[in-house]
Amino acid sequence: MALLGFICGLGAIAALAASAVGYRLAWWPVTTALSLAEYGAYAAALGVALSLVGLISASRRCVRRGVPLGLLGFVAAVPVLAMAVRWEYATRHYPPINDISTDTDDPPIFWDMPNPSEYPGGRAAELQHVAYPDLGTLLLSITRERAFTLAREIAQDNGWEIVAEAPDEGRIEAVATSPIYGFKDEVVIRIESAEGKAEVDLRSRSRLGRIDRGVNAARIRDFCAQLRERASEDRQP
DSSP, X not given: OHXXXXXXXXXXXXXXXHHHHHHHTTSSOHHHHHHHHHHHHHHHHHHHHHHHHHHHHHHHHTOTTHHHHHHHHHHHHHHHHXXXXXXXXXXXXXXXXXXXXXXXXXXXXXXXSSSOOXXXXXXXXHHHHHHOTTOOOEEESSOHHHHHHHHHHHHHHTTOEEEEEETXXXXXXXXXXXXXXXXXXXXXEEEEEETTEEEEEEEEEESSOSOOTTHHHHHHHHHXXXXXXXXXXXXXX
C-alpha cells in the first residue's frame, strides 16, 4: 500500500508538471493541460489514501520499510491534492466572471492590448459588486504624476510586462503572468487628478476562460494596498 501510494504521488507530480510545461511550450491546448492536471489530482487523492493506509499498516506490523515509503508518498501527493482542492473551491466560491474593474460605471479602457474589448457591465457588474464590495476607486493625497510613478514601479516590482505607458493620460497597460501555467491576465491602470489628489482605477481581466476564480480581484486589491502604502510613505516627513 505504501509503495503504491508513493508511486501515485510521483505520478501526480509528473502529471501536473507535464500539464504546465506542455502548455507553456505550446505542445497542447489549455483543455489538454487541464485534463492532465485533473488526472494528477485523482492520482494525488489516491496517493494520499494509499499512503495513509500503508503508513498505518506498516506501523502496526512494525514493517520499517513501509513507514518511510508511506511518508514519502503522503508528502508527494498532498501538495498536488491541496492545489486541486483550492482550485475546485475557488471555482464554486467565486462568480463566473473574469473582468474586474474598480469603476464599473466608467471602467478604464484597454487601448494597446491585442484584443481590446469593453467591460461587460450589466449582470457581470452586479456579480462583481456582490462578490467584491470592497473594490472601488482609490483616492490618494499625492499628485497624479507621483501616483503614476509609484504605480509603474509597483507593476514592475510585481513582474508585470509593461505594454504601454501614457503619462499624459495617466494610463499604464501591463500583462501579469501566472507562475505555473503562464496564463496571461491584462491590467490597465488609470490615474486622474482630483483637486490636487490622485484618483486611481484599475481593471484586470483574464485572456482565457469565463471564470477567474478571484484572481483578478485579488490582484487589484493587492496592487491598491501596495500603492496606498507607498503613497503614505511619501507623505511622511
